[in-house]
Amino acid sequence: MRRKPKTFTIDGIDKKILRMLMEDARTPILEVARHVGISGAAIHQRLRKLEKAKLISGSKLIVNPEALGFTTSAFIGMYFDKEGDAPTIIKLLKRIPEVLECHYTTGHWNVFLKVLCKNNDHLMLLLNKLQDITGVSRTESFISLNQDIDRQVKI
């Protein structure tokens, strides 16, 4: 199945709308309208257009993990015995809530995870759990002591 080029031309007004809502998805449309200088109805139409073009894929409430006691974030590179084990292992990883991201990567590892734990003890338990998965030969982990940048694609 061949797809057309998915890139979509958006103008300066679209950019302003997106930039505002990327910072706060609950900003009232009328406030956006005042900011960009067109009517609320026009903003509404543009948002529908952007959604239809799949440029907007939703909105999320952002929770602060630290307030829930999750203070240890880490990256984990995993080596598998066989490349072919990947689908099965990934299915298992999806069931582990501490795993926030899972990437297939080039380079050293088969997959690369971003995980979130309450503390170092919790992370140790998680590492043990990951290493016990059948088909996992080795893991390498890197604790994130501090995250200085966290943002989306620049519009």
Add this chain to the structure above:
Amino acid sequence: MRRKPKTFTIDGIDKKILRMLMEDARTPILEVARHVGISGAAIHQRLRKLEKAKLISGSKLIVNPEALGFTTSAFIGMYFDKEGDAPTIIKLLKRIPEVLECHYTTGHWNVFLKVLCKNNDHLMLLLNKLQDITGVSRTESFISLNQDIDRQVKI
């Protein structure tokens, strides 16, 4: 400055509210109310309480980078000549829009980046730019071929 333990007790209703809004921050409060079985006013009060407790740190419109032509995501580990160069280098990294995340890490690297580029050529240019930063001695990069999991902390 010593801080009290920031963990906060949230009950099952709070969890249901958060889970719904984490999937779609624009879900009407009244719909949440119907779902959890209490009034809209009560949901509103709980949300204010959760915000005051810093458990909610905002909401974001999620844009789909692929629809904008950004199809190459990668991780980059960076080595610095001196640890002390970090603040200066991080300041420069903040000005590079392709850098979406920047983590101080234990282990191999001084910092670890998540970047987003349009394609491999674009990534190459970015790597050159990063390597040209004064104080950067070496970089290692891992292209994410596919991301299978992307979520927030489990409530």
Add this chain to the structure above:
DNA sequence: AGTGAAAGTGGATGTGG
């Protein structure tokens, strides 16, 4: 594409249980 207004719905708040 954008405007303006109309109609419906949801958000915010205070009083009371």
Add this chain to the structure above:
DNA sequence: CCACATCCACTTTCACT
């Protein structure tokens, strides 16, 4: 901590430009 009722603001749609 929650329900109910109120008021105001916002969303959504439509006819027109």
